[in-house]
Amino acid sequence: MFSCDDAPHQGNILHRNMRREYPVITHGRGIYLYDEDGNEYIDGCSGAMVTNIGHGVQEVAEAMYRQASAVSFTHSSRFTSRPMIDLAERIAALTPGDLNHVFFVSGGSEATESTVKLARSFFLETEGPDTPRSKVISRLHSYHGGTLGAVALTGHIPRRRKYESMLVQFPLIAPAYCYRCTLGLTYPDCGLACAQELERTLQEVGPENVAAFIAEPISGAAAGAVPPPDDYFAEIRRICDEYGILFIADEVMTGFGRTGEQFAMDHWDVAPDIIACAKGMGAGYAPLGAVALSDRIAAAVEEGSGSFTHGFTYSGNPLACSVGLEVLNFIDKHDLVRNSREMGEFLFGKLASLEDNPIVGDVRGKGLFAGVELVRDRATGECFPPSIGAAEVVTQQCMARGLVVYPGSGMVGDRSGTEGDQFIVGPPLTVDRNDISEIVDRLEAALGAAAQKLL
Numbered sequence: 001m002f003s004c005d006d007a008p009h010q011g012n013i014l015h016r017n018m019r020r021e022y023p024v025i026t027h028g029r030g031i032y033l034y035d036e037d038g039n040e041y042i043d044g045c046s047g048a049m050v051t052n053i054g055h056g057v058q059e060v061a062e063a064m065y066r067q068a069s070a071v072s073f074t075h076s077s078r079f080t081s082r083p084m085i086d087l088a089e090r091i092a093a094l095t096p097g098d099l100n101h102v103f104f105v106s107g108g109s110e111a112t113e114s115t116v117k118l119a120r121s122f123f124l125e126t127e128g129p130d131t132p133r134s135k136v137i138s139r140l141h142s143y144h145g146g147t148l149g150a151v152a153l154t155g156h157i158p159r160r161r162k163y164e165s166m167l168v169q170f171p172l173i174a175p176a177y178c179y180r181c182t183l184g185l186t187y188p189d190c191g192l193a194c195a196q197e198l199e200r201t202l203q204e205v206g207p208e209n210v211a212a213f214i215a216e217p218i219s220g221a222a223a224g225a226v227p228p229p230d231d232y233f234a235e236i237r238r239i240c241d242e243y244g245i246l247f248i249a250d251e252v253m254t255g256f257g258r259t260g261e262q263f264a265m266d267h268w269d270v271a272p273d274i275i276a277c278a279k280g281m282g283a284g285y286a287p288l289g290a291v292a293l294s295d296r297i298a299a300a301v302e303e304g305s306g307s308f309t310h311g312f313t314y315s316g317n318p319l320a321c322s323v324g325l326e327v328l329n330f331i332d333k334h335d336l337v338r339n340s341r342e343m344g345e346f347l348f349g350k351l352a353s354l355e356d357n358p359i360v361g362d363v364r365g366k367g368l369f370a371g372v373e374l375v376r377d378r379a380t381g382e383c384f385p386p387s388i389g390a391a392e393v394v395t396q397q398c399m400a401r402g403l404v405v406y407p408g409s410g411m412v413g414d415r416s417g418t419e420g421d422q423f424i425v426g427p428p429l430t431v432d433r434n435d436i437s438e439i440v441d442r443l444e445a446a447l448g449a450a451a452q453k454l455l
């Protein structure tokens, strides 16, 4: 029988993968991480698009110390705090449209769960207690979090499979994934058929039963940084408005500068009704997330029952909010949204060289959020057999060269979710040209070695 004692470093932890050996990280500085054995890694994916301001930022450590020394915890059912008030004001100023109200949480799954409860609450307030609106439409090959409600929204089949029988069944529509259109069409001749699926689904299930549509502006973990066609979200907005449902943008991965704009929806000047955010707003220094909502939704709650029946013990935690404020200060002070845009252009220029590698099928993304799709045959787009674990092979080759990337698989096809390999490169937004050149050099070498193993 396998025993945890047989595996170094396993100890008492139930790791995500009990067969893998995990390096023990001792510290981080800037874009670098260091382990107990003296190895150095470039954090080429910011953990999971989290550590956007880099590691070891002293201003944040000092802000944490100050807040923890003053008061670390107050419960949001009785008190508010200056960091919570100030952070809400900052977020309201950064979000698009009239998303002037903020509900705090501790991470992305709590954020997306909160958005759908908020959407239903909006209709309870405006249509009354008998409103049938309880469905939320989402997309295939999406990721909205690991709690059961968030998995029910998630369209990435490998993350659903084991829990399918426990999930509330919501409609899933085609993603905007032009490299491998799920509908077998080509943009722009398709007439945005993937967006039209939302309209068709609303007609099928009855718009009166639907509270919201949720989508990642740029599909992240489940698909590998896939942006939609430029006119996609304007069409989604039109359909949501025409059928009277709310549009939720899940900006957990893309928010706060990752894609070269403050929020990814800013690329297309489309304002959602609700935004979910987390990751980069705490930048890994504290578990922190938020839901930003429009004036209309806040007014419905305020003028209706007066309460949003929802919350978590750590909602609006003063310590986490003080970190969030300091992270936003750092982003501002170092002009990191602009840096993400400019260094993103430099990164994509460099990544063009990967096109010489026979296992690179597609390179896509925006800002410092780049996805690379792996193929067995570039001409036909044929995938590697899932048993080979191509994304994992590439990741291991990167790790061996001191580069951390973020792999994923199972995003090809309709409902089988077995094929397809990709990985994301998303370094801290503090990178300069030298950092990017070093990242791409290591990546090229890793992909070269992986191609030899895989083909």
Ligand SMILES: Cc1ncc(COP(=O)(O)O)c(C=O)c1O
Binding pocket: 048, 107, 108, 109, 110, 112, 143, 144, 145, 146, 216, 220, 221, 250, 251, 252, 253, 278, 279
């Ligand atoms: C778009 C998106 N939504 C939600 C989540 C869940 O966030 P968390 O892991 O912080 O709960 C993630 C995490 O990767 C994500 O990328």
